[in-house]
Structure formats: structure tokens, C-alpha cells
Amino acid sequence: MLDRSWLAQFQPWLEQRALFRFQRQPLARGVAAGMFCGLIPGPLQIPGTLLVCTWLRGNVVAGGIATFYTNPLTTLPLYALAFYLGALVMPGEQTLPAWTSVAPGGEFTVQALGAWVQALGTPLLVGLPTLGLVMALLGYATVQLLWLAPALQRKRRLARSR
Structure with missing residues (x-):
């Protein structure tokens, strides 16, 4: 089907087996890619x-699912955390702009949200x-640990039984 469709130009990349392989390394790379691109x-x-x-030969399905940690409920706290992390890395003192500075009435609108994100500025970037x-x-470390946990438990059980 790839020969006749608009996807034909992507055939060499889509045929890489690691993109759909459910093994430890491709899954861990896919989750890491999804966690990074989720922002x-x-x-x-x-x-x-x-x-x-x-590019990383990670699992596409795991990467796509991992992006869902960002949603309308988590975006604002993640952006505030990113602001504080950026302020920690940047020189000088950075302060988080108050919501009331961009929305004087305190009401939530898309325009007010856009103005607030824009006010976050360089520390957010x-x-x-x-x-x-x-x-x-x-995400990468979590997948590695979860994948290896049963093997480590089995090794401990065998060591105790000897």
C-alpha cells in the first residue's frame, strides 16, 4: 500500500522495524520522545x-501515547513548572506574572491565557x-526499570533458593 500512496516517500523510515517493535530499547526511546515532544x-x-x-528508532505507538501526559488539566501547571525551571537556569531574578496582570477581572479566556503565556517570556522558552x-x-529510566524489574525479582528468588 505504501507504493501507491502519498506515504511512498516515507517508506524507508516507516519500514524500520524498531518503529513498531515492543522491546525494551525501542519502547524506552519512544516514551522518551513522547515525553519530550509532549511539551x-x-x-x-x-x-x-x-x-x-x-530519528531515534523508538516505538511510535509508545511515543504517541506518552504525549498524552499533557492535556488541558496539566498544561498550565507544566508551563508554570517550566517557567520556574527556566528561571532557575537563567541569571537574575525572574518572577511568575500574576494572572490578574493579564486578566484584570480574573476571568478565564483564551486571550487571557495567550497573554499570560506570552508574559512568561524567556524563562518559559x-x-x-x-x-x-x-x-x-x-520516562526512559522508568521504562528501563519497569522492564527489568521482573528479571531482577526472578534473579533474587533464584539466589534465595540456592
């Missing part, structure tokens, strides 16, 4: 994850990739 704004998360998974790297490393 990309809106509709670019999944395409970004597909590109990074192709520094903090988002930094937080993405931290999340990617945590």
Missing part, C-alpha cells in the same frame, strides 16, 4: 513525536526544553 504546543505533538521516534529533557530522561 510542544497543540497539534504538533504527534508529528514531532513521529519524527523523533523515526528556556524552561520548556529543559523540562522536556528531564521528562524524557525520567
